[in-house]
Amino acid sequence: MTESLTEFRASLTGDVLAPSDREYERARLCFNLLIDRRPAAIARCVDADDVATALAFAQQHDLEIAVRGGGHNPAGHCAVDDGLVIDLSRMRNVGVDPEARIAISEGGATWMDLDAATQAHGLVTPGGVVGSTGVTGLTLGGGIGHLTAQYGLTCDNLIAAELVTPVGEVVRANGDETPELLWGIRGGGGNFGVATRLMFRLHPLERVIGGLLEYAGGGVPGALRAFRDVDAGARKDLSCQAQLKVDEGLTPALTIAPCYTGPDEDPREYRALRSAPGLVSDGVRSQGFLDQQRVFDPGYGIDRHYWKGHFVGELPDELLDMLLERMAALGRPPGAILIESLRGAPKEVDPTSAAIGYRGAAFNVSVMATWIDPALDDEHIAWARETAAAIEPWSVSGGYANYMQADEPLDRVRSAFGAASFDRLRALKTRYDPGNVLHRNQNIPPI
Ligand SMILES: Cc1cc2nc3c(=O)[nH]c(=O)nc-3n(C[C@H](O)[C@H](O)[C@H](O)COP(=O)(O)OP(=O)(O)OC[C@H]3O[C@@H](n4cnc5c(N)ncnc54)[C@H](O)[C@@H]3O)c2cc1C
Numbered sequence: 001m002t003e004s005l006t007e008f009r010a011s012l013t014g015d016v017l018a019p020s021d022r023e024y025e026r027a028r029l030c031f032n033l034l035i036d037r038r039p040a041a042i043a044r045c046v047d048a049d050d051v052a053t054a055l056a057f058a059q060q061h062d063l064e065i066a067v068r069g070g071g072h073n074p075a076g077h078c079a080v081d082d083g084l085v086i087d088l089s090r091m092r093n094v095g096v097d098p099e100a101r102i103a104i105s106e107g108g109a110t111w112m113d114l115d116a117a118t119q120a121h122g123l124v125t126p127g128g129v130v131g132s133t134g135v136t137g138l139t140l141g142g143g144i145g146h147l148t149a150q151y152g153l154t155c156d157n158l159i160a161a162e163l164v165t166p167v168g169e170v171v172r173a174n175g176d177e178t179p180e181l182l183w184g185i186r187g188g189g190g191n192f193g194v195a196t197r198l199m200f201r202l203h204p205l206e207r208v209i210g211g212l213l214e215y216a217g218g219g220v221p222g223a224l225r226a227f228r229d230v231d232a233g234a235r236k237d238l239s240c241q242a243q244l245k246v247d248e249g250l251t252p253a254l255t256i257a258p259c260y261t262g263p264d265e266d267p268r269e270y271r272a273l274r275s276a277p278g279l280v281s282d283g284v285r286s287q288g289f290l291d292q293q294r295v296f297d298p299g300y301g302i303d304r305h306y307w308k309g310h311f312v313g314e315l316p317d318e319l320l321d322m323l324l325e326r327m328a329a330l331g332r333p334p335g336a337i338l339i340e341s342l343r344g345a346p347k348e349v350d351p352t353s354a355a356i357g358y359r360g361a362a363f364n365v366s367v368m369a370t371w372i373d374p375a376l377d378d379e380h381i382a383w384a385r386e387t388a389a390a391i392e393p394w395s396v397s398g399g400y401a402n403y404m405q406a407d408e409p410l411d412r413v414r415s416a417f418g419a420a421s422f423d424r425l426r427a428l429k430t431r432y433d434p435g436n437v438l439h440r441n442q443n444i445p446p447i
Helices: 004-013 048-060 111-117 135-140 179-185 217-233 268-274 317-330 374-392 412-416 419-432
Strands: 014-019 041-044 065-068 086-088 092-096 101-104 158-164 170-174 192-201 207-210 213-216 236-244 252-260 281-283 285-286 304-312 334-339 362-373
Touching: 004 014, 004 041, 004 048, 041 048, 048 086, 048 158, 048 192, 092 111, 092 317, 111 135, 135 192, 158 179, 170 179, 179 419, 213 217, 217 236, 217 252, 217 268, 217 281, 217 317, 236 317, 252 268, 252 317, 304 374, 317 334, 317 362, 317 374, 362 374, 412 419
Parallel strands: 041 086, 065 086
Antiparallel strands: 014 041, 092 101, 101 192, 158 170, 158 192, 207 252, 207 285, 213 252, 213 281, 236 252, 236 334, 304 362, 334 362
């Protein structure tokens, strides 16, 4: 292996990290500390040729492959014991054509990279809410964030991509030449090739009215209902998500993160949210979009995570009360239940344009167990599983692939797409990756 690694290093423009290298320990780390894997090598590619070389090297040496963008996937798909990580963290350039309103982002760019580049021209594409998340991983799984109601899912704004397939072929996914592949990568994940470039449609946007509204104590059940009701009646220029938590004394806490992009100085939706019971902190203000993108920024590689959830068609009182009870049952912070609205633009997009099957859902409800002490693993994982099971009666289209752990059964992956789309995705997988070389993902098995 040492000899072949030397040859591999020489054949790559980027670099290769082995366990004895100084940067290896940091480079193998994922966002989720529950995942602790030691790859045989990490190939830090700088272009599509490097990616093709790394794919060939892994297959010649029977090494399992993991593809790493921003390293945020809670399932830890970007890390593999004894295998090869194809790490795109040196491919983070983002080019913007302001006249054509298009951005081209390299396969390892993060939202921080893309937002900074597009905002320099007063433009934006809807992405994730945390700057260090990978643009590619998030987009290939759908993409829900602060601008979902206004501009749709992130994958709805993906107009083309360049992929390197496991045989080393560079293929383009676009609406003219390869519409089926473009459809498949809008939600179907990293199943078909390693994406080296993504092209996005951009929208003009500079300032938003956004930030965080915090509620605590006995008012939280009422505030949670207000969130649901305000969202139901909101205009398309407001995206909204909410996080339920508890504090050390098991008092319930709710954070609402609205993002308004319309013309009003004092939108009626905000008046309703501010008059909801239990408001203890009002951080909503007019701010630049880059500031809005920082309202949730957490640290990287600090906590252990186990996430599980369901798309739901509605949020009846019974479900909200059950969520409040389950937060109390957690017994200690941190940990949260995230509720993301899918109202607005995602419903206006042609449903046949993307492989995802949850466009019709009203909300994505995700149980997010987060802790630090490894001795608490079983307890927190059980809490997340039991809470997700309690949400299941309201489930309409499976779970969100971007938040799934690696232990999800195939049926859950299938229901996230719907049976017909899943069969189409399997046909596409058979065409581009018949040997299932790229299987460390929410896997679509070839036929
Ligand atoms: C703190 C945090 C915040 C998040 N916020 C949001 C949010 O606001 N909205 C949302 O929708 N999701 C969010 N997510 C979920 C996130 O979208 C997914 O976990 C996504 O998979 C992360 O992509 P990544 O590139 O960072 O992860 P990685 O772990 O590097 O990659 C995950 C998988 O994506 C695929 N992949 C990544 N890059 C490539 C590539 N270049 N080519 C082919 N396949 C690739 C591979 O299968 C890889 O295993 C968040 C996750 C975290 C941890």
